[in-house]
Amino acid sequence: MRQVLVITGPTASGKSVFALETARQLNGVVINADSMQVYRGLEILTARPTPEDELKAPHRLYGWLEPEDVCSAGRWVEAALLEIETCHKAGQTPIICGGTGFYIETLINGLPPAPSIPETIRTQSRMDVADDYEGYYSKLKQADPVSAARIHDPQRLSRAIEIWRATGKIPSEVIGRTPVAPQNLVFHMTAIMPERQQLYARINSRTKAMSELGAANEAASFLARELDPDLPAMRAIGVHEFALAINDERLLANAIEETAQATRRYAKRQMTWIRRRFNPDETLKMELNSNNIGNIVSKLYKDKLT
Numbered sequence: 001m002r003q004v005l006v007i008t009g010p011t012a013s014g015k016s017v018f019a020l021e022t023a024r025q026l027n028g029v030v031i032n033a034d035s036m037q038v039y040r041g042l043e044i045l046t047a048r049p050t051p052e053d054e055l056k057a058p059h060r061l062y063g064w065l066e067p068e069d070v071c072s073a074g075r076w077v078e079a080a081l082l083e084i085e086t087c088h089k090a091g092q093t094p095i096i097c098g099g100t101g102f103y104i105e106t107l108i109n110g111l112p113p114a115p116s117i118p119e120t121i122r123t124q125s126r127m128d129v130a131d132d133y134e135g136y137y138s139k140l141k142q143a144d145p146v147s148a149a150r151i152h153d154p155q156r157l158s159r160a161i162e163i164w165r166a167t168g169k170i171p172s173e174v175i176g177r178t179p180v181a182p183q184n185l186v187f188h189m190t191a192i193m194p195e196r197q198q199l200y201a202r203i204n205s206r207t208k209a210m211s212e213l214g215a216a217n218e219a220a221s222f223l224a225r226e227l228d229p230d231l232p233a234m235r236a237i238g239v240h241e242f243a244l245a246i247n248d249e250r251l252l253a254n255a256i257e258e259t260a261q262a263t264r265r266y267a268k269r270q271m272t273w274i275r276r277r278f279n280p281d282e283t284l285k286m287e288l289n290s291n292n293i294g295n296i297v298s299k300l301y302k303d304k305l306t
Helices: 013-024 051-056 073-089 101-109 119-131 133-143 154-167 171-175 196-213 215-223 238-241 249-277 293-300
Strands: 002-008 028-032 092-098 185-192 282-286
Touching: 002 013, 002 073, 002 101, 013 028, 013 051, 013 092, 013 185, 013 293, 028 073, 073 092, 073 101, 073 249, 101 249, 119 133, 119 154, 133 154, 154 171, 196 215, 196 249, 215 238, 215 249
Parallel strands: 002 092, 002 185, 028 092, 185 282
Antiparallel strands: none
C-alpha cells in the first residue's frame, strides 16, 4: 500500500504553509486540491503559493488550466492520480493540499466508471446547450428530474446531454453507478481547523494583504478578458468586488470588506463539509506560525521521518 498525505481545512487556515513544511521535511510534492487555484490569472485572489514557495518544494496542479477551461472533480482526480503515481515512482511523498472537499472526497472514494464520449457528441452537445439552454433543460427535467435538480449552469447541462446521447441512458443511471476507489493507496488526512474567531481574523488580514499586493489590478485584468460568465473561474471570490475598485480608493475599502465577508461564509461551509463528510486522522486547532510549524510537522509525521 502506498501512502498519500492529505492536508485540508478552510481557506486561510494555514494549510498551504503546513503542506510546504511537510514537503520540505518528507521529500514531498504538494498537489493542489483547490478548485480555483487550478486556473491561471488569479494568483493573488486565490492565494496561490508564491514563486518563492514553489522553489522550496515541488508544487503540482497550480495554475495548470486557462480560465477558459473547465475543471470538474473527475478531471482533477485523473490528474491528481497521475501526479501521485509520479511521486511514488520517484520515491517522493505525495501531499494533497486544498479545501475543495468534493475533490478530495472523490479522490479517496473513487470515480464511477466514466462513459466514453466521442468528441463529436461532446462538441455538438455544448453547441446545442449554448443555443437553447432552456429547451434542453426542459427535456432533461422531463426525462430525468433527479439529474436536472443538480444542474444550474450550461457546463453541467451539456455534460448531462452528452452522457445521455453517448450511452442512451439518462444521466442519473450512469452517474449513480458505484464509484471505484483507487487501488493500493492509503490516505492519511490532517484537517487544520482553527477556532472561528481566529480563522476570521486571518481571513480579514489576508484579504487586506491581497489588496496591497494588487488584487484590484488582477481582478480588472481578469474581467477584461470578457470570459463566459458561467465559467467556474468567474466565480472566484473577490474578482467582481475588487474589479469595481480599480483606480478608486473610495471603493477599495468596500471591496476588502465584501471579499472578506464572502470568504468567511465560504470558510464556514468548508468547515461544515469537513466535519460532516470526513474523519481526519488528525485535527489541528492551534494557531500555526513560523515558530511552531516545524515542530508540529515533525511530531505529527515522526514515524515517517525515522
